[in-house]
Amino acid sequence: MAAANQRASGMRGAANGAKASSSGTRLQVVDDEQRFSDELPEYMEHRWGLADAGFDYNVVAVFGSQSTGKSTLLNRLFGTKFDVMDEGNRQQTTRGIWGDRGSDAMPVLILDVEGTDGRERGENQDFERKSALFSLAIAEVLIVNMWETMVGLYNGANMGLLKTVMEVNLQLFGGRREGRTLLHFVIRDHVSPTPLESLAATLRKDMDRIWAGLSRPAGLDDAQLGDYFDLKFSSLPHKLLQPERFEQAALVLRRQFTDHGSRDYVFRAGYKRGVPADGFAHYARAVWEKVVSNKDLDLPTQQELLAQYRCDEIAAAALGPFREALEPLRPRVGAGEIVDGLGKAARGARAQALGSFDEQAARYHAGVYERKRAAFVQTLDGELHSLALNQVKNALSWAGERFAGESHKALEAAAAAAGAEGGEVAAEHSFSAVVGGVRQRVAAWFGAVVADLEIEDAAWTLGPEIKHMNAMLDAATDKLRAAEMDRALEQLRQGAQDTLGETIGEQLGSPGAAMWASVMGGFDAASARADAQLQRRMDLAEVRDAAQRRQLEQRLHRGVWEDAVAALREETTDQMVLLKLRGALEERFRYDDAGLPRVWRPSDDIDAQFGQARAAAQALLPLLTKIDTSASRVLPDPIAAGAGSFFPAGFAAERSLALISGSRARELAKRFGREADALYLEAKRAMVTTQNH
Ligand code: GDP
Numbered sequence: 001m002a003a004a005n006q007r008a009s010g011m012r013g014a015a016n017g018a019k020a021s022s023s024g025t026r027l028q029v030v031d032d033e034q035r036f037s038d039e040l041p042e043y044m045e046h047r048w049g050l051a052d053a054g055f056d057y058n059v060v061a062v063f064g065s066q067s068t069g070k071s072t073l074l075n076r077l078f079g080t081k082f083d084v085m086d087e088g089n090r091q092q093t094t095r096g097i098w099g100d101r102g103s104d105a106m107p108v109l110i111l112d113v114e115g116t117d118g119r120e121r122g123e124n125q126d127f128e129r130k131s132a133l134f135s136l137a138i139a140e141v142l143i144v145n146m147w148e149t150m151v152g153l154y155n156g157a158n159m160g161l162l163k164t165v166m167e168v169n170l171q172l173f174g175g176r177r178e179g180r181t182l183l184h185f186v187i188r189d190h191v192s193p194t195p196l197e198s199l200a201a202t203l204r205k206d207m208d209r210i211w212a213g214l215s216r217p218a219g220l221d222d223a224q225l226g227d228y229f230d231l232k233f234s235s236l237p238h239k240l241l242q243p244e245r246f247e248q249a250a251l252v253l254r255r256q257f258t259d260h261g262s263r264d265y266v267f268r269a270g271y272k273r274g275v276p277a278d279g280f281a282h283y284a285r286a287v288w289e290k291v292v293s294n295k296d297l298d299l300p301t302q303q304e305l306l307a308q309y310r311c312d313e314i315a316a317a318a319l320g321p322f323r324e325a326l327e328p329l330r331p332r333v334g335a336g337e338i339v340d341g342l343g344k345a346a347r348g349a350r351a352q353a354l355g356s357f358d359e360q361a362a363r364y365h366a367g368v369y370e371r372k373r374a375a376f377v378q379t380l381d382g383e384l385h386s387l388a389l390n391q392v393k394n395a396l397s398w399a400g401e402r403f404a405g406e407s408h409k410a411l412e413a414a415a416a417a418a419g420a421e422g423g424e425v426a427a428e429h430s431f432s433a434v435v436g437g438v439r440q441r442v443a444a445w446f447g448a449v450v451a452d453l454e455i456e457d458a459a460w461t462l463g464p465e466i467k468h469m470n471a472m473l474d475a476a477t478d479k480l481r482a483a484e485m486d487r488a489l490e491q492l493r494q495g496a497q498d499t500l501g502e503t504i505g506e507q508l509g510s511p512g513a514a515m516w517a518s519v520m521g522g523f524d525a526a527s528a529r530a531d532a533q534l535q536r537r538m539d540l541a542e543v544r545d546a547a548q549r550r551q552l553e554q555r556l557h558r559g560v561w562e563d564a565v566a567a568l569r570e571e572t573t574d575q576m577v578l579l580k581l582r583g584a585l586e587e588r589f590r591y592d593d594a595g596l597p598r599v600w601r602p603s604d605d606i607d608a609q610f611g612q613a614r615a616a617a618q619a620l621l622p623l624l625t626k627i628d629t630s631a632s633r634v635l636p637d638p639i640a641a642g643a644g645s646f647f648p649a650g651f652a653a654e655r656s657l658a659l660i661s662g663s664r665a666r667e668l669a670k671r672f673g674r675e676a677d678a679l680y681l682e683a684k685r686a687m688v689t690t691q692n693h
């Protein structure tokens, strides 16, 4: 209450005189050197508090000869504190354009144009024209202030002023209708008995005459005064002679500017210049600079430029908090983390940024706003996309690791279970079931990470990343499958070796004519069993490619074959061969047919016996020098490279057939001969010893 009183009394004080002119909130928007003030944005925002008004503010300018009480009137109407010429000291106030806002709840920006005086020509006329241009470009209502005594003086200073205003108006708004302006004539010192209506009629007639005499741009011959202007007339009593009636009338007039409900309310929607309050300072400066540099003033272009400038500013301002919101997450994602809630944060920051952009920028030129918004969305989405891609990349590598790790573990467990069941792999422990299960879990997890990052109306989607993941998992599955098949081959080969090794040991332990047929029988059986198991293992691992299956079969064959050969070579080392030959010799020579040790008697034909036994043992050597595969039904015959494509291409199986080379066989024969001789001598000696007893 006290504050309101203070404000009211302060207003009155300001209105009463020039004393308060140095304080208050007025700003010299354009100085007497025609320079535009740098402080307008600051005034709009802080001193006048209009920057956030959007379109809910109005602009009024005043026109009229020097010292006709313009500033006095404005101070009455709006509670402003414009300089009023001192009564005792009649000197011209500073030239320029002053601005202030209306008091209290009046969101009105008032421009007090000083120093227009048609009596002096030349320099003054230049400023008059410029300020008219400026005022019409931004003001909705132009108060035209004049003494009653000036009405009807067609050649007076006022008419020059009005002619300027109308010419400038045509230049500005030309064929367009959006720039309608209210010319509000305020007739001062109305003391004669002539009613206002008559004064108004005179002024209208004068206006029409001026209008008719204007040189008009081409194509505007039919343009009517009323196409561009609404005219309104008021008058005020003499301020000095009838001070109380003056104040009263001023209050009534004031209501036309404040009372929205009034029939006489002056600020109609049609007068709006379409400049949002937060862009006003920039717009006004741009207009003034064009005016001063004598360039053509094109208001739509001007408004587009303003829109571009402001939309850029608004976007930049909205980008700040957007980036700040995401800043803490960026390094974490960069370091490989999969940040929980990144999508939510991204969508939130985006909505926030777009919301604040829309809130401010939507007021500007629609086309520019749309364009700038699209560009802004692109900027936001670009940043979000790279962030999202980074996270997806992290998720992809984590998915790869998880897939490999979990699959490995699950396969081990399945292998252990299979081991417990004697090597038979149950369907639920099969490669495809085990790996398929892991894959499903990993893919679902990855899908959820991706889905969290999607933004509904963004220009991008993460769909391709799902494809990447699938390709990655395909490749990883192939790798696991290859490893699985390697393991299967290893196991099957081992199994074959276990059974075949026994047969080989048995057969080569006591070599004989049927030896190779038995070994080959064993080989065939082991091979066939391994083959059958391989088919099942390939089915379970979903190896479907025929060529791939063939390759695995060939690798298995080669493995089983090589193991067999290795086992045979172990049986045919020098030591082993000699052992076998000696064994065969001793078998025949030292034991009789019943298996009992012989005791040689002098009657025995030891030489013949020995000769027979040695020959039989020696006959085994050629049997051991070469693997005889002729009895095998699975091995190709002849066992040469490519034969039947049983072995992998390029594998020369026939090279492994020779167990003992010719020279080695001769050497072994020699050594065996010597060993046999020693045995023979020993037998002889034993017989002699027996005889001596
Ligand atoms: P401006 O130059 O048009 O802004 O005029 P001012 O408002 O500075 O006033 C000029 C002088 O005229 C001052 O001394 C005022 O007191 C006086 N004045 C103001 N209003 C009126 C009025 O309605 N009638 C008369 N006669 N004098 C006025």
Ligand code: MG
Pocket (backbone or CB within 6 Å): 070, 071, 072, 082, 083, 084, 085, 093, 112, 114
């Ligand atoms: Mg003044």
